[in-house]
Amino acid sequence: MNRFGAIALGAAAIVAIVAPFFLRRYGIYLISMWAVLTIAAIGLNLTLGYAGQVSLAQGAFVGIGAYTVALLTQAGWPYPVAFVCAGALCFAIGWLLGYPALRVQHHYLAFVTLAFTTLVFLVLRNEEWLTNGIYGINGIDRPVLFGWSTGSALDFYFFCLGMLAFLSATTWWMLRSPWGRAFLALRENPIRALSLGLDTRRYTLMAFAIGSSLGGMAGALYAPLVQFIEPNSFALGLSFNLLLMVIVGGSGFFFGPFVGALVAVLLPEWTRFTEGYYLLIYAALVMVMMAFCPSGLLGLVGRVSKAMTRRAPSPPLLRVEGTDP
Amino acid sequence: MESFIQLLVSGLATGAIYALIAVGFSLLWQTSHTINFAQGEFVMLPAFFILAVMNAGAPFWLAALIGIVLSVIVLGLLFKVVIVDPMLKYGVLPLVISTIALSLFLKEAAKDFYSSQAQPFPTLVPATDLAVFGAVVSTQSLAVLAVAITTVVALHLLLHKTRLGRSMQATAQNPTLAKILGIQVERMVLYTFLLNAVLVAIASILITPIYLAKFTNGEVLGMAAFLAAIIGGFNQVRGAILGGLILGVLDNLSAVYLSSQYRGAFPLLILIAVILLRPHGLLGRAEERTV
Numbered sequence: 001m002n003r004f005g006a007i008a009l010g011a012a013a014i015v016a017i018v019a020p021f022f023l024r025r026y027g028i029y030l031i032s033m034w035a036v037l038t039i040a041a042i043g044l045n046l047t048l049g050y051a052g053q054v055s056l057a058q059g060a061f062v063g064i065g066a067y068t069v070a071l072l073t074q075a076g077w078p079y080p081v082a083f084v085c086a087g088a089l090c091f092a093i094g095w096l097l098g099y100p101a102l103r104v105q106h107h108y109l110a111f112v113t114l115a116f117t118t119l120v121f122l123v124l125r126n127e128e129w130l131t132n133g134i135y136g137i138n139g140i141d142r143p144v145l146f147g148w149s150t151g152s153a154l155d156f157y158f159f160c161l162g163m164l165a166f167l168s169a170t171t172w173w174m175l176r177s178p179w180g181r182a183f184l185a186l187r188e189n190p191i192r193a194l195s196l197g198l199d200t201r202r203y204t205l206m207a208f209a210i211g212s213s214l215g216g217m218a219g220a221l222y223a224p225l226v227q228f229i230e231p232n233s234f235a236l237g238l239s240f241n242l243l244l245m246v247i248v249g250g251s252g253f254f255f256g257p258f259v260g261a262l263v264a265v266l267l268p269e270w271t272r273f274t275e276g277y278y279l280l281i282y283a284a285l286v287m288v289m290m291a292f293c294p295s296g297l298l299g300l301v302g303r304v305s306k307a308m309t310r311r312a313p314s315p316p317l318l319r320v321e322g323t324d325p
Numbered sequence: 326m327e328s329f330i331q332l333l334v335s336g337l338a339t340g341a342i343y344a345l346i347a348v349g350f351s352l353l354w355q356t357s358h359t360i361n362f363a364q365g366e367f368v369m370l371p372a373f374f375i376l377a378v379m380n381a382g383a384p385f386w387l388a389a390l391i392g393i394v395l396s397v398i399v400l401g402l403l404f405k406v407v408i409v410d411p412m413l414k415y416g417v418l419p420l421v422i423s424t425i426a427l428s429l430f431l432k433e434a435a436k437d438f439y440s441s442q443a444q445p446f447p448t449l450v451p452a453t454d455l456a457v458f459g460a461v462v463s464t465q466s467l468a469v470l471a472v473a474i475t476t477v478v479a480l481h482l483l484l485h486k487t488r489l490g491r492s493m494q495a496t497a498q499n500p501t502l503a504k505i506l507g508i509q510v511e512r513m514v515l516y517t518f519l520l521n522a523v524l525v526a527i528a529s530i531l532i533t534p535i536y537l538a539k540f541t542n543g544e545v546l547g548m549a550a551f552l553a554a555i556i557g558g559f560n561q562v563r564g565a566i567l568g569g570l571i572l573g574v575l576d577n578l579s580a581v582y583l584s585s586q587y588r589g590a591f592p593l594l595i596l597i598a599v600i601l602l603r604p605h606g607l608l609g610r611a612e613e614r615t616v
Contacts, residue, residue, distance in 0.1 A: 052418065054418065054421055054422075100597065100600055100601045101600065103604075108555075108600060108604070110360075110421065111551050111552075111555055111596070112596070112597065112600060114548065114551070115548075115552075115593040115596050115597065116593075118548070118589060118590075118593060119590055119593050122586070122587060122589055122590050126586045126587065236544070240425060240429065243422070243425065244422075244425075244426065247422050276436075276437050277433075277437060279429060279433045280430060280433040280434060280437060282429075283426045283427070283429040283430035283433060284426075284430055286422070286423070286426035287408065287423050287426045287427060287430065290412060290415075290419045290420075290422055290423040290426070291408075291411040291412060291423070294412075294415050294419040294422075
């Protein structure tokens with residue numbers, strides 16, 4: 001990362017810490033939601049940005065994580081245990097789901113995950129003995145961690161922000177490890193990675209499972225944030241939204257999901273004046289962006305700064321397929 | 326047994342509509358590697374075109390014709406020129422995202438500019454019931470089957486018996502070789518887009534009297550098209566037809582005999598089974614171009 005990037009990152013971190021003190025309750029709720037969605041989008045970015053597979057199941061994994069935490073904590077389990085269970089369960093399901101889909105052909109994952117999201121929705125809606133069906137689960141408590149009660153909006157925001165920092169640092173570290181380099185190789189040139197002896201299928205599956213697990217953990221934060229969950233929140237719409245977040249931010253860029261989730265959370269608020277036309281405008285913007293800059297907003301920033309400095313291209317770590325010179 | 330025949334006929338009728346949608350879907354994939362995630366919305370929209378023309382005072386048959394022409398222009402020509410062409414150079418993935426955004430766009434447009442309420446839509450034939458071998462079969466199902474079969478036969482004749490159709494097939498199978506042989510590949514690709522638009526418009530006229538004209542119709546229909554295409558075989562027109570019919574019949578039978586709550590789940594389980602056991606679909610060939 002260059003100096004400009006480091007400064008931007010530092011400034012963003014300060015804003016994230018200071019901002020809630022200037023916001024009212026709803027504003028704090030929005031930025032908490034941003035943190036939660038960012039975690040889910042980071043997970044999806046592993047699948048989409050690094051392994052190049054379209055997944056439409058991330059919303060379902062958020063749902064599985066949210067229901068896991070809601071049910072376990074209401075059964076009296078401590079929150080941290082429930083949190084780990086949510087992540088582990090989604091990892092396992094992701095592995096089982098990705099295995100058949102990735103065994104065959106690319107593009108199949110998109111369809112299998114589309115089907116999976118619908119299945120999860122049906123189970124959440126129909127299995128009333130477990131999930132309380134369409135009535136959802138009410139009154140999910142915010143956790144008390146080591147004597148720190150996260151009951152207030154502000155405290156819970158800092159909990160979410162802390163988890164975001166922790167999970168994104170873990171992901172960053174993972175991508176930097178020798179093992180994680182394989183993901184990058186996968187993105188840069190899958191055929192070459194294969195010929196160098198990388199089991200690309202296994203790494204793709206691993207990326208998908210880890211990404212699903214991050215989705216589950218985002219769900220584990222979502223449930224106590226909203227304190228009420230119902231099946232409709234985790235239908236196909238959420239998965240589409242998460243996918244668009246990753247794309248809008250810039251898939252394959254580490255900070256793409258942060259930007260994409262911010263746009264997705266703030267845009268509806270800023271375009272209130274357009275009333276019902278917000279989604280219409282959003283969809284049109286995405287299409288325009290895909291036509292002119294498929295590498296997303298961060299790709300656009302990279303392109304502009306490259307044009308301004310006319311220097312060597314950005315370090316290979318942050319390059320996106322298709323835009324290589 | 327009577328109710329079984331009844332379910333079978335109505336299942337085949339819905340299945341035939343799914344088949345039309347799936348055929349268009351796989352045609353686009355074959356000729357231009359476009360995975361159209363907005364295919365369901367493509368079926369939803371022509372009904373609104375037709376309703377809009379009818380609101381202007383036109384009779385149904387005229388409105389239907391104008392609706393088909395409009396969808397050929399909007400969902401065929403404009404879709405190809407505005408959305409697909411600028412994106413093809415980036416590969417499959419950005420186009421997938423773009424069609425996902427397009428599906429959202431079309432859905433919202435129908436809701437915002439027409440109505441968020443379900444609109445009644447005229448049927449092809451007056452709805453009465455006929456007794457066939459003791460079973461009660463609605464004339465509507467029979468009319469749907471007749472139109473769908475006619476369309477499929479016409480499509481088959483076009484693709485296999487005319488020079489144009491064979492050129493289109495050649496383009497789908499090997500674009501480079503087709504070009505060398507003097508086929509205008511670009512034009513053939515455009516024709517498949519126009520053909521797809523006609524197919525979805527016909528499907529729209531057939532399905533909307535059953536579903537009513539709703540902006541959310543595309544969700545179910547798009548899913549059905551994917552499932553049918555994959556179950557039958559992604560790279561085969563015959564496969565898409567078979568997949569559509571299986572799906573329609575299965576959907577009806579499972580809702581009655583197994584569980585109506587999990588009606589939507591059975592096709593998905595079939596999908597997963599097909600992907601595990603016969604990844605290229607029931608009638609599909611393993612693809613030659615894998616990367």
